[in-house]
Amino acid sequence: MNIKNIFKKKKNLTEDEKAERFWSWFQKSQNRFLFLSDIDGEEKENLLDEFLTEIHKFNENVYFEIGGHKDDEKVELIISAEGDIDYFPAVEKLTELAPNFKNWKVIAFKPAMGTGFSLDYRDKKFDPEKIIFIPLNSKSNPESVGLNVCYPDFEESDEEIFVNGTYLILDTILGEKSTTMDIDYLKVIKTPENIADYNFGHLSDIAEHIAEKKTYANNG
Structure with missing residues (x-):
């Protein structure tokens, strides 16, 4: 049946x-x-x-x-x-x-909000006017954006906190889409003792840095 x-x-x-x-x-x-x-x-x-x-x-x-x-x-x-x-x-x-x-x-997507702010995340303060980044350059892909983001109190045991806090800052400054699409490589490190020897910038200037890279790519 x-x-x-x-x-x-x-x-x-x-x-x-x-x-x-x-x-x-x-x-x-x-x-x-x-x-x-x-x-x-x-x-x-x-x-x-x-x-x-x-x-x-x-x-x-x-x-x-x-x-x-x-x-x-x-x-x-x-x-x-x-x-x-x-x-x-x-x-x-x-x-x-x-x-x-x-x-x-x-x-x-979360829109770009610009600078002029700071945030507290997991008991740490993130201020883009004070956070240093060291630009990284690729000979094979010169228009790519790579960053070492530096913190004087960075510890590997707290890496997740520093990485997440950094991306929260970038999302606010650049917006969600630009942070994801325009930054090709990012690593959080302890601020080098010889930081003065580097051509560093501050995260508050990250939008200008990305724009310069794009201009280089368009003119290259």
Whole structure:
């Protein structure tokens, strides 16, 4: 006797359909997130968890930030791949398919914010005006950007903290996409005792350094 399967096979949604599903949810739920910065405690955590669950239904490697200046007309919704280039196309796809919202500005990737700031990360202070980098040059690929980023208190046991703090600084100065696409090599080291012998710069000037490299490549 043939037994028919009465359960329908679950449809595998395309990327476009997943994006449309996410934006359909967001259109219905958007007002609950407009004043997220004014909410504290468990309620805020629940909203963030809900949003993360929904955006991960589109892609588990795509993330978000909600913010912007309180006097801005629109709240910023930043879609991010957390610097993972493999998922940049997913970020671009999701933002391309975003509807126009009256109260929201949807942005692909963490935008460049420039300098004039410092941040505390894991009990360490990161100030781009004080952090030194030594440019590295490649004879075979002269337009590539390589950096040794120097810290006087660097210890190998804390390497992860220094690396993550450095990338947080770069993401803020350059934006997520430029940090990932324009920097080919980065290593965190202890500041050399003879640092004065090097042609070093400060991370606050990193955008200018990258621009010079690109100019060299275009004119070369």
